[in-house]
Amino acid sequence: MSKRGDMHFPVIINGLDYLHSSVSSLAGEPEGRALKYAVLHLHFAAETLFKARLELHDPAQVWMTPAKFEARRHRLGQFSSVNPKGALERLRDVVKIKNPIDPDDGALKALVDLRNRLTHFGATDTAVAVEARAIPVLDLLLTFIDEELLPHDDCDAAADAWELMETIRPLVGQIRGLVDRRLGPLGENLGPASGHTLRCLSCGHFAALVTPGNGGVRPVGCLLCGKAYDDVAEVVDAYGARSFYTAVSEGGEPPAYECAECSTGQACVVPAQTADEPDGQVLLCLMGAHPLEGICDSCKRAADLDLDMCSDCLDIRYAKF
Template identity: 35%
Template sequence: MDYLVSVVEHLDAETGTGPREIKYGVLHLQAAAEVLLKSRLLREHWSLVFSDPAKATSEKFAASDFNSCGTDAAVERLRNICGLDISKKDAAALKDLGKDRNALQHYGLTHSAEAVESRAGAVLDFLLRFLDAELLPLLDETERDSIKDDMTRVRSGLHSINGFVTERMNRLRANELKGTTDSLLPCSVCGQWALAVIPNGAHCHFCTTDVSAEELAAAFQEFDPGHPANECPQCCASTMACFAFMDGPGDEWFYCFTCQARYKPDELAGCTGCGRLWPHGREGEGTTQTLCDDCRRRIEDEELASRW
């Protein structure tokens, strides 16, 4: 709880969050996450906090003479052994926090302060929910009373961080993002729906991150294997993916991050020659055979050659 109090003090938007405040806010948030996750593992069994539970001994545990598991392993054990429901979103937020912590400790601030604070707010929100559901009910009344004031301070701090995010997003929606909801995506860096697609990539108006078309296509392949990047029929770049923009939930488009060409899913079909996605025409209720330009030219050349 002392770590969490330190986090909200360092990330208090009202007192200002410079590079030093961001650094120690993230370092202490990572420490808090590790301690709280492992505290829940300890409630299950002390051996689960060892990096290798098979080598755990009560003597080493009593002497604190062992290597403990990392955050990723703790999340996996809480899910698989303790049966806790930790969402993919929360697990990803914890993983991003670990990356931010390592970058800040060794290289300094590698993302904008706005991005780091937004990501930290997501983890802090998870940890408070985790405390409420998995740790506070296991404490006795005296223990709960001893951290009551700290919990109040931390909840107030989360409200301040979320207030900063809300205020910034409201300003952006009234200005830079006005009328752009049909071209907005969630930013992989700060998590806000402020990533506006532009030719050859996208720009996040919340954390000022610029993402190339290739990086976006790779991200969609990594996070949504069912919708891999495809070659665009218009510019031939392999940066076209299928997804839904902010405007119109559930309405998916095939969109090229390079040239901004977009197609409704029923406007494309696999080329019967090579399988590449290609616009197809319709005749009555049926659909004509779909051939891309390359396959059409190849067939025409083969037919011409056969006549000679």
């Protein structure tokens, strides 16, 4: 007798699974049937994830009438839940999330109208028109997930939710309309930052901005797919060409260097592709968000070189004369 996998979709995993299906359908040049399920599953994803955030705050808030909440019936799904507009109102007024979505948002209404036509009757529309309804909602939802949902998820499936979201991010970079929507308005900001903008390892676009000085924020965050790293060490681990262990045990170049210009005492300089140098590699300081010329022959730190040495080592050499 063959073994079968059981169905197990906790609420956040369920919502992200709908999102994965929708994003998969929108990637590339979707047509007819793919567009239909992109719309339906995006609507399911939004509704499920809005309610998931409510449940993290208080399961009773998912009920149409919170005062009638019963834990047993909630576990069994035997209740009437709040509608998406009501969920957004409660997220704003009860949960008081930092960046609430307008319950009357026009993009959400347009998606709901299209979803209702598809569900209850039928719909005929151009691919561009369907994408125009779906992409603004996807944009809202990705921000909501990264800012309001995953950081507050402390349920048993939290690690699985983060892992599932990592499978969604690469697909985001394949949705042309979303790329244009997210990166287009950022062009003026990304232009001056091109020297410290990395290729995102998740979505593949040059949109992973290095934050100079950090200041308590994450050192690298992708403006397109939302992939972020908690600290410099995590960025070094992701972008470093090889591990420190391999470098020590087998010899060769380490994955990161100290920065002689910032004098951080931390391995924070990685060789990486930047928007300025998409086909090459630049020694980029993740603390100061600036490129370095090379490696000092004396102290082996990354630096702006003079006679193949950093300014500190050069001063020491001249001090001997």
